[in-house]
Amino acid sequence: LAKTxxxxxxxxxxxxxxxxxxxxxxIATNDYITWYQQFPSQGPRFIIQGYKTKVTNEVASLFIPAxxxxxxxxxxxxxxxxxxxxxxxxxxxxGGFKTIFGAGTRLFVKx
Amino acid sequence: xxxxxxxxxxxxxxxxxxxxxxxxQNMNHEYMSWYRQDPGLGLRQIYYSMNVEVTDKGxxxxxxxxxxxxxxxxxxxxxxxxxxxxxxxxxxxSPDRGGxxxxxxxxxxxxxx
Numbered sequence: 001l002a003k004t005x006x007x008x009x010x011x012x013x014x015x016x017x018x019x020x021x022x023x024x025x026x027i028a029t030n031d032y033i034t035w036y037q038q039f040p041s042q043g044p045r046f047i048i049q050g051y052k053t054k055v056t057n058e059v060a061s062l063f064i065p066a067x068x069x070x071x072x073x074x075x076x077x078x079x080x081x082x083x084x085x086x087x088x089x090x091x092x093x094x095g096g097f098k099t100i101f102g103a104g105t106r107l108f109v110k111x
Numbered sequence: 112x113x114x115x116x117x118x119x120x121x122x123x124x125x126x127x128x129x130x131x132x133x134x135x136q137n138m139n140h141e142y143m144s145w146y147r148q149d150p151g152l153g154l155r156q157i158y159y160s161m162n163v164e165v166t167d168k169g170x171x172x173x174x175x176x177x178x179x180x181x182x183x184x185x186x187x188x189x190x191x192x193x194x195x196x197x198x199x200x201x202x203x204x205s206p207d208r209g210g211x212x213x214x215x216x217x218x219x220x221x222x223x224x
Binding site for chain 1: 155167169
């Protein structure tokens with residue numbers, strides 16, 4: 001499994017765009033990149049998943065460069081309720097597999 | 112409503128007293144997994160299951176057992192709990208491929224005295 005590296009914490013203000021970058025230098029050909037959000041004392045919640053280029057849904061965008069050694073989760077116009085821990089995972093999209101969450105990025109959104 | 116249900120949500124018990132945390136999902140998912148979360152250590156995978164009767168160890172399996180006799184249920188068993196197993200536990204499931212987004216339960220907070 002590819003190891004991921006993310007910033008430990010980030011601060012932002014309401015209404016700003018937040019970009020969280022994840023490094024995964026050893027990503028394998030079959031690996032997908034998945035991001036989760038977790039609020040205190042709750043289970044992680046899936047945000048977005050992608051393989052290459054750009055993926056966008058109603059919550060976020062995921063940018064993946066051609067070499068796929070990193071990815072950036074983009075949260076447009078954050079609000080106070082976006083304060084949470086964000087995890088980047090890398091793994092195969094086929095077959096059961098081990099999951100490594102890593103330490104995640106603690107995002108704190110201020111008013 | 113699609114959900115992963117864990118029981119109990121909270122439990123305080125004593126060292127050595129066997130306990131089981133149940134996990135049930137209603138989405139007909141093949142893949143299920145257990146995690147523990149501790150301050151400063153993030154989420155660590157305990158065991159996972161790719162299908163009925165197919166389980167494998169995650170990163171921290173010591174002191175835990177699991178079984179997958181039915182597709183919907185994946186109980187976590189602590190045969191002889193110890194204080195270092197005090198933690199917040201999450202069960203998760205995903206469709207037939209493990210890399211698919213996982214749906215998590217609300218968590219079980221275990222305190223072992």
